[in-house]
Structure formats: C-alpha cells, structure tokens
Amino acid sequence: MAIEIKMPALSPTMEEGTLAKWLVKEGDSVKSGDILAEIETDKATMEFEAIDEGTIGSIAVAEGTDNVKVGTVIATILEEGESASDAKPAETRSGEAANAAPKETPSDDKAPPVPEGASPAKAESGTQQLVASAEKVGISDPAIPEGTEMVKTTVREALRDAMAEEMREDDRVFVMGEEVAQYQGAYKVTQGLLDEFGDRRVIDTPITEYGFAGIGAGAAMGGLRPIVEFMTFNFALQAIDHIINSAAKTNYMSGGQMRCPIVFRGPNGAASRVGAQHSHNFAAWYASVPGLIVIAPYDAADAKGLLKAAIRTEDPVVFLENELMYGRSFDVPKLDNHVLPIGKARIVREGKDVTIVSYSIGVGISLEAAEKLAEEGIDAEVIDLRTLRPLDTETVLKSLAKTNRMIIVEENWATCSIASEIVSVVMEHGFDDLDAPVLRVTNEDVPMPYAANLEKLMLVDVAKVVTAVKKVTYKK
Amino acid sequence: MAKTPPPARAIAEPPITNRERPAEPKPYEASKDELLEMYRQMLLIRRFEEKAGQLYGLGLIGGFCHLYIGQEAVAVGLQSALNGETDSVITGYRDHGHMLAYGIDPKVIMAELTGRNSGISKGKGGSMHMFSTEHKFYGGHGIVGAQVSLGTGLAFKHKYSNDGGICMAYFGDGAANQGQVYESFNMAELWKLPIIFVIENNQYAMGTSVNRASAEDQLYRRGESFRIPGIQVDGMDVLACRGAAEEALAWVRAGKGPVILEMKTYRYRGHSMSDPAKYRTRDEVQAVRDKSDPIDHMKKLLDAQGVTEADLKSLEQEIRKIVNEAADFAEQTPEPDAAELYTDVLVEKY
Structure with a gap:
C-alpha cells in the first residue's frame, strides 16, 4: 500500500498554501529527513521533509500550484516491492495522520507554534469560526473619499505598510522587538523592514520584555518615536509596568512637560490551540488606564489607517492586533496618506432592530450573525469600536437611540470587560432608550483550554450572538 | 543585623585583567573657584533638604519625601563633569539633589513638594515625579529600577540621533537587585550605548542593608558578566566623584559602551520622612557624620586654598536666603486650579 x-x-x-517547488521527482528514492518540497504559506516558505522511506511513486500536485488545501494528497511513496500502479492517490480520509512533518520547528515556545506531524484534517477549533466571516466586511468609512481605488491587502501587509510609510516620513520612527529584523517578524508583520531601513531602525532585541519596553519608553521621552513589538501581548505582562507607570502617567506627572509618544503593538487575544498562557485578551486592562490610547482594529484598512495615526500621535498607544486576522485580506484604499481618526467607532453594517457592538475579531462574528439574523427578518446594526480608549460613546448611544436594543460581542471574558464598560455607559446615558436589557456575548469564564472541542466551547461564536439578539428582540 | 562600616575610601579590589578597562580614576584637581562652586551646590542641597524635612514636619509636604542629606557629593561631583547641552540625567525618587545640582530653580522644586501650581510638575507630580526636559533631566521616577531601563532608552536616543550626548542613570543599592537592571545592562553593552550606570550605594535599601539583600555586595562588579566594567568610588568625596566621572565619560564618549560607577555613600536621614530608622544605630550615623561628612571634607579643602571662615559664613547666609525664599514661595504660591485635574492626561484631542 503506497504511502x-x-x-x-x-x-x-493555515488552511491552504502554494506548492512552490518539488525537490524530488517520480522514481527518486527517499528516506526519512529528505526534503521533498518547498511550501509557501502566507507567512513564509518552509521545507517539507519525508518521514518514510521508499520511492516516489507519483506526484499528484505540480509545483507552482496555488491554494492547495491542507490534507490534499500531493504525492505517494512506494514501499519496497510496490509498483507505480499501486500508487494512485486514494481519497483523503479525514483524521489520518500526515506522512510528513514540516522541517522547521520552533526553537522555543515563543516562536509561532507549528504542529509537529500536523494532521491535515484539522480538528475543528473554536478559532476557525472566529475568522470564518472575515472577508465580508465592506468599506464605508466617511474618512475615505468616494471613488478611491481599493487594493486587496492582508492585515499583516497593511500593518507593515503603515510602519514603512511612517518610517519613510520620519527618521525618529523605529521598530524594536523580538525577531522583528533578521527573522522578518515572528508573525512576519515586519517583513522587509530590515532590508529597507537597516539595523539602525529595525532592531532585534533579546527576550527581555521589561527591559526593552523601558528602553522604548525612555527613547520616546528623549524625543524618538518607537514602535515596540511584543511577540504577543501575553508577554507584555512582563513589561506592563513601563506601559502603565512609565508611558501612560508621565505626561500628567510632569504637568505636560514630558511626553512619551510610543506605540506598543502586537497580537492580542485568542490564537489557535495555544492554550491559556498564549490566548489572553488584555484590551480591558489597558483601556482602564487614563493616559493611554488603546486601539484594536478589525480589518486591514483600519489596521493601516489607525496604526499610522498611532505612530503620529504624541500620546502613548497600545495597539492590539489579532493573530487570526493577520492573513485575512480586505480592501484598503489606495491613498498616499491613509490616516484614520483615533477615538471614532465605525458603523460597519446599518440596521434598525438591534445594535451589536464589537471590536477586533468580534466584528467578523457580529457581521456573520447579522446576516443570519437578516434571513429571519431581524435587521441588526453592527458597530466596530476600533478605538477602546477613548471610547466613542456617541456612536454607540446614537445607534441605541435608533434600535433601542443592544448586545456587545467580545472575544474576552465578561467580567470587567469592554462589554461591561459599554453596559455602564448605556445605563448612565442611554437608559431611557432601552427596550430590553443589554447583554454581553463573550467567552466562557475559564482559562483557555487546549483541546479543540473545549476551545470551541470556550470562545464566543455566531450562534451565541444570534441567541442573544433573539433574547433582546424577544424573538424565538 | 549586620553592622555597616562607614564607607571606606578607594577600596576597589583588583579588576578582571584580561579585558580593557577604564583607567583607575584620580581625584579631580579642582581650582579654587570650582571647589567653591561644588561646595555651594552641596550646601544648597543640604540646606534645601533640611528645610524640606522641616516643611514635611509642618504638614506642608505630604506623601513620601526622600531626602538626599549625606549623599550630596555624588550628584554634585558627577554632574559637574557633564555637558549640560547634550547629556541627560535620570534618577529614582530621591531626586531633589540631582535637580539642584543641575541648576534647576529651588523655588519650583520646593513648590512641587508642597503641591502648588508653580511647582515644576504643576503640583501633579510631587517629590518623586519631577522632570525638566529643558535641563535634560528626565525624572524623578517612583518605581524602583524603572529609571535604569528608561535611562538606557535615553542613551539609545543619544546613539540613534548621534547627538554626542550620554546618559547618566542613577539608582540605589536596592534597585541594583531588580531584574530590569540586568536586562538593561545586557542591551546597553550589546548595543554599546553611551550610558553611565551610577549605583548610589547608601548602604540601605529602605531598612535592608546591602549585605542582607545582595549575594554580591560589591556592586561595582555587577556588570562583569555583561562585560561592563565597574569602578568603586568614595561617594563622600566630591573630588573622587568628579575624578571617577571623568574616567567614565572618557570611556563612554569613546564609544566603548556603558560603565558602572558604584558610589559608596550614606544617607543620614531615614529612607523617607516616615522612616523611624530602627535598623541602624544612632552611633553608626553619628560616626559617618563625624568622620566622613562630604561638606566638612570640602571645608578642609577650601581652608587649604585660603578660603576664610568669613567667606564661608557669607556663602552660608546666601544659601539660607535662597532656601528660605524657596520655602516662602512654596508656602504662598497657590495650589493648582481645580480645572488642572483634567489637563495633561493626554497631549492631543481625540
């Protein structure tokens, strides 16, 4: 039986990739550890090595093929005594283990996790549903002139473009963090920056979050414009003293004399199957601190326009990205200077029956839920907060005045969350507009489990949003 | 409880020899005018701090107030070697002395201590949080050790902008055990940043003596595993301080990376005003005052230069006048307007 x-x-x-190059041909004998092919993902090109011995029977997918789905049979290996006729690719059976393992494995627990002996038929995890609807959002930002040409761009590229553009404009802007330079970014967000700007301005740090967050803050106090990348915001806990005590409070403590114009950025919130210590959403922590700006964009256009604004402002900014969104593509306006206002929410879908407030990856879930609800005759308005501090309460309250019903969708725990804050704002300023209690649709109140099924149960999803909307609209 | 001996002079042990090191510093040879100016600054700090202690006792200064009495020679000696146009200074919460040594107006410092609108931070910072970007004095930081990373960032800026400046980052023997200090040491040496790490070893981290808290209590050696050379200095002798600063500056300005100065000094007062100082004896404090006081030491040097008792007396009167005026100003100038509560939270409007 051919392998x-x-x-x-x-x-x-990863759900699909490009089979960039075959390094073996039919009839070649291979043994465990031989490199079979090069495979391109949206992040990197990786070598793919054999774990079985035998002869290459057939190559089923030619090199240069794009969008090869994970789990597709791309070749067969004949064991001793088998002939090529045994080597017809069989139908993919789900759950079968891969016969090859990626060669590049993380050297430490901070590298983007790559599963060893990855199963091509992936267990359905909770995070897949988080991003399922990611590309459906349309651009209707009043800040973008009508008729502007749009370019399909991933969130990853949009963030990189924002940094590169600002670095071209202003020599004071530099990027520092773990693996941002030679490795091209742990999640490839800083790809190409070292080549363009050199190692004076794109700086690899040792793994010392507290130290380099302090160095960044000090450089900002001295007059530079640092962008400090955390590999994820989970690791920024080691540095939170400088974010809060040094960056956020300095302007006030100095009576407006000493500023700290710095951007702390990196992925925040749940990634996929990385467990409790790598899946925490810190949005509400930072948003509780006066003196900070907190931004959490959803799509690529906002990621670009708001990161540019974050780099330009005189205030310290916590810029929360989402790893699951990095590879998603959206329309980005082709403008020389696409800078969006900080502190302004955006209505991403207009509706009249209920308001769904969300931010970051929750926006995609909300939009998908809104479509499902539309099929049942419920017309939902979806608001993307975009900036979490200062919060655009005006847009939220105006929408409430129109729909009289509200839920908040947040990929976070409910307790002391952004959702809690919105509920308070509505109680204080929108009570008379309410026809139903405001509900929070969030993750479950437990640390993030690793098991795929439990992760799915833990995370917020479309069904939970639909249920909540039906509750506040008194529909079954 | 370990008895801490009074700080000894020039007690550095033989350094590790297989690396280039700064030369052993020599006491600075000051002219009579320079000596007088150093004396004047040290006396200003001493009298200012005594007055601050008095105002604290009267309830005019609140919260924490950490006095620099006994340590005057360190800030005055070191900062006298800096270029005020280009070099930056950063320190922790015991910051009044460094500001006075940098020529910042005593009135606005004292008014900050009393929480007044004319204070250098508009009364919003207090004793521990004072800054003067005009003088390249970057605080005034209340979190023990934070100024070491921040100072390394200032040094990063000097190198990035190639502005010829260096950073002098002060911290205490207590901060010397904080993890971020070593993260900063590592990056400062890795990137050859122009920074002088000044450990003001006043023997006590609040109530804990150095040898109760530090496995290696010879703090000038703390950089060795990062290849940062260290020099131990008699911090009670302003000329030794200045001499060490000259060697350290020569090293740092030559692009050889950071250097550590461990200044052996002593604070006469408690950690803060509210510290009863039960962790050491009165005799210990008195012995340092009698034998090693930095200002008395200066008086002897000035005497040898032919400065008369009468000259010193008129200088003393001049200083007392400045301090009294600062105190009067700090008492009389108004508190911040209530509207100031909401200003300076953010720089920009959103």
Missing part, C-alpha cells in the same frame, strides 16, 4: 503524502498544515491557522 500518501498530504499537504501539511504549517501553522495553526
């Missing part, structure tokens, strides 16, 4: 080689998943979020 089937399947398209491997080389990252927790």
Whole structure:
C-alpha cells in the first residue's frame, strides 16, 4: 500500500498554501529527513521533509500550484516491492495522520507554534469560526473619499505598510522587538523592514520584555518615536509596568512637560490551540488606564489607517492586533496618506432592530450573525469600536437611540470587560432608550483550554450572538 | 543585623585583567573657584533638604519625601563633569539633589513638594515625579529600577540621533537587585550605548542593608558578566566623584559602551520622612557624620586654598536666603486650579 503524502498544515491557522517547488521527482528514492518540497504559506516558505522511506511513486500536485488545501494528497511513496500502479492517490480520509512533518520547528515556545506531524484534517477549533466571516466586511468609512481605488491587502501587509510609510516620513520612527529584523517578524508583520531601513531602525532585541519596553519608553521621552513589538501581548505582562507607570502617567506627572509618544503593538487575544498562557485578551486592562490610547482594529484598512495615526500621535498607544486576522485580506484604499481618526467607532453594517457592538475579531462574528439574523427578518446594526480608549460613546448611544436594543460581542471574558464598560455607559446615558436589557456575548469564564472541542466551547461564536439578539428582540 | 562600616575610601579590589578597562580614576584637581562652586551646590542641597524635612514636619509636604542629606557629593561631583547641552540625567525618587545640582530653580522644586501650581510638575507630580526636559533631566521616577531601563532608552536616543550626548542613570543599592537592571545592562553593552550606570550605594535599601539583600555586595562588579566594567568610588568625596566621572565619560564618549560607577555613600536621614530608622544605630550615623561628612571634607579643602571662615559664613547666609525664599514661595504660591485635574492626561484631542 503506497504511502500518501498530504499537504501539511504549517501553522495553526493555515488552511491552504502554494506548492512552490518539488525537490524530488517520480522514481527518486527517499528516506526519512529528505526534503521533498518547498511550501509557501502566507507567512513564509518552509521545507517539507519525508518521514518514510521508499520511492516516489507519483506526484499528484505540480509545483507552482496555488491554494492547495491542507490534507490534499500531493504525492505517494512506494514501499519496497510496490509498483507505480499501486500508487494512485486514494481519497483523503479525514483524521489520518500526515506522512510528513514540516522541517522547521520552533526553537522555543515563543516562536509561532507549528504542529509537529500536523494532521491535515484539522480538528475543528473554536478559532476557525472566529475568522470564518472575515472577508465580508465592506468599506464605508466617511474618512475615505468616494471613488478611491481599493487594493486587496492582508492585515499583516497593511500593518507593515503603515510602519514603512511612517518610517519613510520620519527618521525618529523605529521598530524594536523580538525577531522583528533578521527573522522578518515572528508573525512576519515586519517583513522587509530590515532590508529597507537597516539595523539602525529595525532592531532585534533579546527576550527581555521589561527591559526593552523601558528602553522604548525612555527613547520616546528623549524625543524618538518607537514602535515596540511584543511577540504577543501575553508577554507584555512582563513589561506592563513601563506601559502603565512609565508611558501612560508621565505626561500628567510632569504637568505636560514630558511626553512619551510610543506605540506598543502586537497580537492580542485568542490564537489557535495555544492554550491559556498564549490566548489572553488584555484590551480591558489597558483601556482602564487614563493616559493611554488603546486601539484594536478589525480589518486591514483600519489596521493601516489607525496604526499610522498611532505612530503620529504624541500620546502613548497600545495597539492590539489579532493573530487570526493577520492573513485575512480586505480592501484598503489606495491613498498616499491613509490616516484614520483615533477615538471614532465605525458603523460597519446599518440596521434598525438591534445594535451589536464589537471590536477586533468580534466584528467578523457580529457581521456573520447579522446576516443570519437578516434571513429571519431581524435587521441588526453592527458597530466596530476600533478605538477602546477613548471610547466613542456617541456612536454607540446614537445607534441605541435608533434600535433601542443592544448586545456587545467580545472575544474576552465578561467580567470587567469592554462589554461591561459599554453596559455602564448605556445605563448612565442611554437608559431611557432601552427596550430590553443589554447583554454581553463573550467567552466562557475559564482559562483557555487546549483541546479543540473545549476551545470551541470556550470562545464566543455566531450562534451565541444570534441567541442573544433573539433574547433582546424577544424573538424565538 | 549586620553592622555597616562607614564607607571606606578607594577600596576597589583588583579588576578582571584580561579585558580593557577604564583607567583607575584620580581625584579631580579642582581650582579654587570650582571647589567653591561644588561646595555651594552641596550646601544648597543640604540646606534645601533640611528645610524640606522641616516643611514635611509642618504638614506642608505630604506623601513620601526622600531626602538626599549625606549623599550630596555624588550628584554634585558627577554632574559637574557633564555637558549640560547634550547629556541627560535620570534618577529614582530621591531626586531633589540631582535637580539642584543641575541648576534647576529651588523655588519650583520646593513648590512641587508642597503641591502648588508653580511647582515644576504643576503640583501633579510631587517629590518623586519631577522632570525638566529643558535641563535634560528626565525624572524623578517612583518605581524602583524603572529609571535604569528608561535611562538606557535615553542613551539609545543619544546613539540613534548621534547627538554626542550620554546618559547618566542613577539608582540605589536596592534597585541594583531588580531584574530590569540586568536586562538593561545586557542591551546597553550589546548595543554599546553611551550610558553611565551610577549605583548610589547608601548602604540601605529602605531598612535592608546591602549585605542582607545582595549575594554580591560589591556592586561595582555587577556588570562583569555583561562585560561592563565597574569602578568603586568614595561617594563622600566630591573630588573622587568628579575624578571617577571623568574616567567614565572618557570611556563612554569613546564609544566603548556603558560603565558602572558604584558610589559608596550614606544617607543620614531615614529612607523617607516616615522612616523611624530602627535598623541602624544612632552611633553608626553619628560616626559617618563625624568622620566622613562630604561638606566638612570640602571645608578642609577650601581652608587649604585660603578660603576664610568669613567667606564661608557669607556663602552660608546666601544659601539660607535662597532656601528660605524657596520655602516662602512654596508656602504662598497657590495650589493648582481645580480645572488642572483634567489637563495633561493626554497631549492631543481625540
């Protein structure tokens, strides 16, 4: 029985990739450890090695093929005594283990996790549903002139473009963090920056979050414009003293004399199957601190326009990205200077029956829920907060005045969350507009589990949003 | 409880020899005018701090107030070697002395201590949080050790902008055990940043003596595993301080990376005004005052230069006048307007 080689998943979020190059041909004998092919993901090109011995029977997917789904049989290996006729690719059976493993494995627990012996038929995790509807949002930002040409761009590229543009404009802007330079970014957000700007302005740090957050804050106090990348915001806990005590409070403590114009950025919130210590949403922590600006964009256009604004402002900014969104593509306006206002929410879907308030990855879930609800005759308005501090309460309250019903969708715990804050704002300023209690649709109140089924149960999803909307609209 | 001996002079042990090191510093040879100016500054700090202690006792200064009495020679000696146009200074919460040594107006410092609108931070910072970007004095930081990373960031800025400046980052023997200090040491040496790490070893981290808290209590050696050379200095002798600063500056300005100065000094007062100082004896404090007081030491040097008792007396009167005026100003100038509560939270409007 020939061994089937399947398209491997080389990252927790990879669903398809490009078979860039075959390094073996039919009839070659291979042994465990030989490199079979190069596979391109949206992040990187990786070598793919054999774990079985035998002869290459057939190559089923030619090199240069794009969008090869994870789990597709791409070749077969004949064991001793088998002939090529045994090597017809069989139908993919789900749950079967891959016959090859990616060669590049993380050297420490901080590298983007790559599963060893990845299963091509991936267990359905909770995070897949988080991003399922990611590309459906349309651009209707009043800040963008009508008729502007749009370019499909991933969130990852949009963030990089924002940094590159600002670095071209202003020599004071530099990027520092772990693996931002030579490695091209742990999640490839800083890809290409070292080549363009050199190692004076794109700086690899040792793994010392507290130290380099302080160095960044000090450089900002001295007059530079640092962008400090945290590999994830989970690691920024080591540095939170400088974010809060040094960056956020300095302007006030100095009576307006000493500023700290710095951007702390990186992925925040749940990634995929990385467990409790790598899946925490810190939005509400930072948003509780006066002196900070907190931004959490959803799509690529906002990621770009708001990161540019964050780099330009004189105030310290916590810029919360989402790893699951990095590879998603959206329309980004082709403008020389796409800078969006900080502190302004955006209505991403207009509706009259209920308001769904969300931010970051929750916006995609809300939009998908809104479509489902539309099929049942419920017309939901969806608000993307975009900036979490200062909060655009005006947009939220105006929408409430129109719909009289509100839920908040947040990929976070409910207790002391952004959702809690919105509820308070509505109680204080929108009570008379309410026809139903405001509900929070959030993750479950437990640390993030690793098991795929439990992760799915833990996370907020479309069904939970639909249920909540039906409750506040008194529909069954 | 360990008895801490009075700080000894020039007690550095033989350094590790297989690396280049700064030369052993020599006491600075000051002219009579320079000596007088150093004396004047040290006396200003001493009298200012005594007055601050008095105002604290009267309830005019609140919260925490950490006095610099006994340590005057360190800030005055070191900062006298800096270029005020280009070099930056940062320190922790025991910051009044460094500001006075940098020529910042005593009135606005004292008015900050009393929480008044004319204070250098408009009364919003207090004793521990004072800044003067005009003088390149970057605080005044209340979190023990934070100024070391921040100072390394200032040094990063000097190198990035190639502005010829260096940073002098002060911290105490207590801060010397904080993790971020070593993260900063590592990056400062890795990137050859122009910074002088000044450990003001006043023997006590609040109530804990150095040898009760530090496995290696010879703090000038703390940089060795990062290849940062360290020099131990008699911090009670302003000329030794200045001499050490000259060697350290030569090293740092030559692009050789950071250097550590461990200043052996002593604070006469408690950690803060509210510290009863039960962790050491009166005799210990008195012995340092009698034998090693930095200002008395200066008086002897000035005497040798032919400065008369009468000259010193008129200087003393001049200083007392400045301090009294600062105190009067700090008492009389108004508190911040209530509207100031909401200003300076953010720089921009959103």
